[in-house]
Each structure stands twice: as C-alpha cells, then as structure tokens.
Amino acid sequence: MTSHFWHGFADMHVVANNEIVFTSGDGILLTDTTGRQVLDATAALWYCNVGYGRREIANAVADQLTRLAAYSSFGAYTTDRSVELAERLAGLSPLGPETVVFLGSGGSDAIDTAAKLARRYWDVIGRPEKRVIVSREHAYHGMHAWGTSLVGIPGMKAGYGGPFIDEVAMVGAMDLDGLAALFEARAGEIAAFIGEPVIGAGGVIPPTDAYWPAVTALCHRYDVLLIADEVITGFGRTGELWASTRYRIEPDMITFAKGVSSGYVPLGGVLVGERVRRPFWDDPVPGAVLRHGYTYSGHAGAAAAALANLDIIESEGLVARVKAMEPFVASAFGRLAGQPLVGDIRTVGLTAAVAVDAEALAVDPALPERLVAAAYQHGVATRVLRGHALQFSPAFVITETQIDTIVSAFAASFDELAAGR
Ligand SMILES: Cc1ncc(COP(=O)(O)O)c(C=O)c1O
Structure with a gap:
C-alpha cells in the first residue's frame, strides 16, 4: 500500500512503496515491521545517545505530562521544569555561570534563534549594520x-x-586565510560566524588543531560574534561534554538539540553567554527586548525528558565512555582501509564516516545508497552523508563487540558491491 507519510530528504516516487518502518527499539537494536532486528549505527539522526527503551525517561515525562504538560513561556510565565532545565544547562555550560538558555523544539529552531539574536544584539548596541x-x-x-x-x-x-x-557569506571549511580576508573586507557588516566544531552531516570532518583557536582569535580581533553549532557534538559525542572545550573554541552562543533529550521528546535551544545576554538582561538598554519565541519554548514535558536523559548520561558516565572508546573506533574502522571501493575514513569520538572511493563514486553516484541497502541486509541501519559516505554515530551504550559487528557489516557491503561491478 502506498504510504501517506512524506519522508524528509526522500524521493517519494521511490520511497512511498519501499518504506522501512520500525516498531520498537532496545539499546542500539531496532525491530522493523517484518520482525527483522538491526543494529542502529547512527542513533537515528545522531540523537538517541542513551539508547532506546529508557523507562526512566518515559516515567519522568509521564509524571510531568499528568502534572503540567506545558505552559506558555512568553512574558512572565513559564513552568518549574523549564526553569530547572535552564539551571541545569547553565551549570553545564562552557560559557560560564552567567549563561542563560533559550529553548525551542529542535536544532533548526536553535539556529534561527541564535542568528536572530546575533542580529538583534548588534541592533540594540547601536550597530544595526552588522x-x-x-x-x-x-x-x-x-x-x-x-x-x-x-x-x-x-x-x-x-x-x-x-x-x-540574503545576508549570508560562506568560506572554505578550514580556510583561515579566506576567513581573515572576508573579515578584513567586511567585518563592519558581519554579525556572526557560525560553525560546527566537527562538521557532521557534511561528512564527519574534524578540525585541524589550529583551526578553532585561530577562528576565535579572528572573531575577537574583528568584533564578530562566534556561534558554535553543537547540535550534534553537544552532550558528549566527541568524548567531552562540549566539543567547544575539546577544540578550544570560545563561542558567544552555543546551539544544541538532539543529545539534550536523546530525542525522547523534541528539544533544542541556545546557550547564551555573558556578552550577548548583557543588553537584554542586565544593562538598561531602552527597547532591548527579544521579540522571538516558540509555542513550545520551555515545554515542561520536553524539559522533564532532558533532565532524566542528563541524569542517565551522568550516572552511567557515558561521556567518559565515549572518550575511552575513541581509539577503538579509530582502529575498528581502520580495518576497512584499502578495501575495494573504500575511500577516506574519518573518525572522531564515537563518530565515523566511511567515504566511497572518489573515482568509483564519479562513475556511479548511486553507490552510497546501494551500500546502505546492502548494510541493512547485513543487519545494520546506516545512512548516506553528503552523497559520498556511510555514517557511524551510535548510542553511547554501544559495546566494542557491536562496533565490530557494524564494521564487519560495512566490510561485507563494500565487498558485495565491489564483486558485483
Ligand atoms: C549541526 C546541526 N545543526 C542544526 C541541525 C538541525 O537540527 P533539527 O533537524 O533538529 O532542526 C542539525 C541536524 O542534523 C545539525 O546537525
């Protein structure tokens, strides 16, 4: 039967009759409607970091929904749970104890909030041209x-x-000279620079050691706000709670989502440091109001999910677990190097991208999607990154044996396609 559900990033001519529909999850295992069990190599879209089936989170959400599911956070109103989550996040923030938190329903909301806040900040301090x-x-x-x-x-x-x-500009992924030249020419109109500490959906591209300290210095020198987009990296994915700490980034704002609630309830937001906070909270700047907010900003059920999720991350030491696993991930995926059809392999924290060999990809751009289909037959759910690589970003509870099983399934998929060509 043709589905009525419109999938994201999908050609519905193809997908409508070929959906893969999951019905349950447990740890990193998923079960689909045919009864097949697969290992989830990607924690869904990089978010289910504590694994599926966590009763503690479900109970915390159920308690909250029956007490007070949500209330408006516009004007003076909000809920106790929203305030509690903001306190907890401020306490974890690398931006310092003055951090304040603006909440929404996901990463895209967080980006809109941070971008609007950057422009609003320059406007209220009298530099609206930035x-x-x-x-x-x-x-x-x-x-x-x-x-x-x-x-x-x-x-x-x-x-x-x-x-x-229209008011956007772009530089090369690691191009410090290009960034310096852009700032030199246009800093007077630039409100902010935004970057993922490790480029994620673009193909798991870790920075060079020099990159982020140099970007931080350039932002200071040219008076440009720095936004670290930690929607993927936040809450432990690289082996530190924040990748900003690992890569010595000094942002003014951090966007987060995904791992804050492990996706049990949609949630995202922005950590706002002292500089941007000041004109809106502390200094008496006439008219310095942020006329922005979402119906579900500070949703109490989502906040309860996040608090229970953060409890699990802390009590099970999951960030340290990611850090300890990093060398194992690198060596396990290293086994694929040199295999037919395998190109670049990039790993960082509990994350990897296995690229398809560039020449083979040029001949057959459908190879990555066929590899994903083959991996599913070998018992692993994964997906394609930027049309060229397979994604690995599992839940932090994954075992070394399960990592080996995933790598072997990737290896078998590459072998199969190489043999069939
Ligand atoms: C770095 C980054 N920022 C923002 C987003 C957007 O998040 P969402 O899909 O929750 O809106 C994503 C989603 O993958 C992301 O990876």
Missing part, C-alpha cells in the same frame, strides 16, 4: 529558512530560486 552571518563549505545548520541559507552542501539549497536570507 547583519551578515558567515558559514562554511560542507556546513549543515538545519532546514529552516535560515539554515537553508547557511547550508554549505549545495544540493540542499538548490531549487528554491535563490537564498531565503
């Missing part, structure tokens, strides 16, 4: 209009007749 947001080649910042304008993966902004927001 409006441009700078992003990077290969970047992914969600799919709201702002994210679509900032995206560094060309296919994702094609076909809309142009950018939605």
Whole structure:
C-alpha cells in the first residue's frame, strides 16, 4: 500500500512503496515491521545517545505530562521544569555561570534563534549594520529558512530560486586565510560566524588543531560574534561534554538539540553567554527586548525528558565512555582501509564516516545508497552523508563487540558491491 507519510530528504516516487518502518527499539537494536532486528549505527539522526527503551525517561515525562504538560513561556510565565532545565544547562555550560538558555523544539529552531539574536544584539548596541552571518563549505545548520541559507552542501539549497536570507557569506571549511580576508573586507557588516566544531552531516570532518583557536582569535580581533553549532557534538559525542572545550573554541552562543533529550521528546535551544545576554538582561538598554519565541519554548514535558536523559548520561558516565572508546573506533574502522571501493575514513569520538572511493563514486553516484541497502541486509541501519559516505554515530551504550559487528557489516557491503561491478 502506498504510504501517506512524506519522508524528509526522500524521493517519494521511490520511497512511498519501499518504506522501512520500525516498531520498537532496545539499546542500539531496532525491530522493523517484518520482525527483522538491526543494529542502529547512527542513533537515528545522531540523537538517541542513551539508547532506546529508557523507562526512566518515559516515567519522568509521564509524571510531568499528568502534572503540567506545558505552559506558555512568553512574558512572565513559564513552568518549574523549564526553569530547572535552564539551571541545569547553565551549570553545564562552557560559557560560564552567567549563561542563560533559550529553548525551542529542535536544532533548526536553535539556529534561527541564535542568528536572530546575533542580529538583534548588534541592533540594540547601536550597530544595526552588522547583519551578515558567515558559514562554511560542507556546513549543515538545519532546514529552516535560515539554515537553508547557511547550508554549505549545495544540493540542499538548490531549487528554491535563490537564498531565503540574503545576508549570508560562506568560506572554505578550514580556510583561515579566506576567513581573515572576508573579515578584513567586511567585518563592519558581519554579525556572526557560525560553525560546527566537527562538521557532521557534511561528512564527519574534524578540525585541524589550529583551526578553532585561530577562528576565535579572528572573531575577537574583528568584533564578530562566534556561534558554535553543537547540535550534534553537544552532550558528549566527541568524548567531552562540549566539543567547544575539546577544540578550544570560545563561542558567544552555543546551539544544541538532539543529545539534550536523546530525542525522547523534541528539544533544542541556545546557550547564551555573558556578552550577548548583557543588553537584554542586565544593562538598561531602552527597547532591548527579544521579540522571538516558540509555542513550545520551555515545554515542561520536553524539559522533564532532558533532565532524566542528563541524569542517565551522568550516572552511567557515558561521556567518559565515549572518550575511552575513541581509539577503538579509530582502529575498528581502520580495518576497512584499502578495501575495494573504500575511500577516506574519518573518525572522531564515537563518530565515523566511511567515504566511497572518489573515482568509483564519479562513475556511479548511486553507490552510497546501494551500500546502505546492502548494510541493512547485513543487519545494520546506516545512512548516506553528503552523497559520498556511510555514517557511524551510535548510542553511547554501544559495546566494542557491536562496533565490530557494524564494521564487519560495512566490510561485507563494500565487498558485495565491489564483486558485483
Ligand atoms: C549541526 C546541526 N545543526 C542544526 C541541525 C538541525 O537540527 P533539527 O533537524 O533538529 O532542526 C542539525 C541536524 O542534523 C545539525 O546537525
């Protein structure tokens, strides 16, 4: 039967009759409607970091929903759970104890909030001409209009007749000279630079050691706000709670989502540091109001999910577990090097991308999708990154044996396709 559900990033001519429908999950295992069990190599879309089936989170949400599911957080109103989550996140923030937290329903909301806040900040301090947001080649910042304008993966902004927001600029993924030249020429109009500490959807591209300290220095020198998009990296994915700490980034704002609630209830937000907070909270700047907010900003059920999720991350030491596993991930995926059809292999924390050999990909751009289908037959759910690589970003509870099983399934899939060509 043809489905009525419109999938994201999908050709519905193909997918409508070929859905893969999951019915349950447990740890990193998923079961589909045919009864097949597969290992989830990607924690869904990089988010289910504590694994599926966590009764503690479900109970916390059920308690909250029956007490007070949600209330407006506009004006003076909010709920006790929303305030508690903001306190907890401020306590974990690398931006310091003055951090304040703006909540929404996911990463794209967070990006819109941070971008609007950057422009609003310059406006209230009397520099409204600083409006441009700078992003990077290969970047992914969600799919709201702002994210679509900032995206560094060309296919994702094609076909809309142009950018939605004109005041954007783009530099090479690790191009410090290009960034310095752009700032030198246009800093007077630039509100902020935004970047993922490790480029995620663009293909798991870790920074060079020098990159983020140099970006931080350039932002200071040219008076440009720095936004670290930690929607994927936040809450432990790289082996530290925040990748900003690992890579010595000094952001003014951090966007987060995904791992904050492990996706049990949709949630995202922005950590806002002292500089941006000040004119809105502390200094008496006439008219310094942020006229922005979402119906579900500070949703109490989502906040309860996040608090229970953070409890699990802390009590089970999951961030330290990721750090300890990093060398194992690198060596396990290293086994694929040199195999037919395998190109670049990039790993960081509990994350990897296995690229398809560039020449083979040029001949057959459908290879990555066929590898994903083959991996599913070998018992592993994965997906394609930027049209060229397979994704690995499992739940933090994965075992070394399960990592080996996933690598073997990838190996068998590459073998099969290499043999069939
Ligand atoms: C770095 C980054 N920013 C923003 C987003 C958008 O998040 P969402 O899909 O929750 O809107 C994503 C989603 O993958 C992301 O990876």
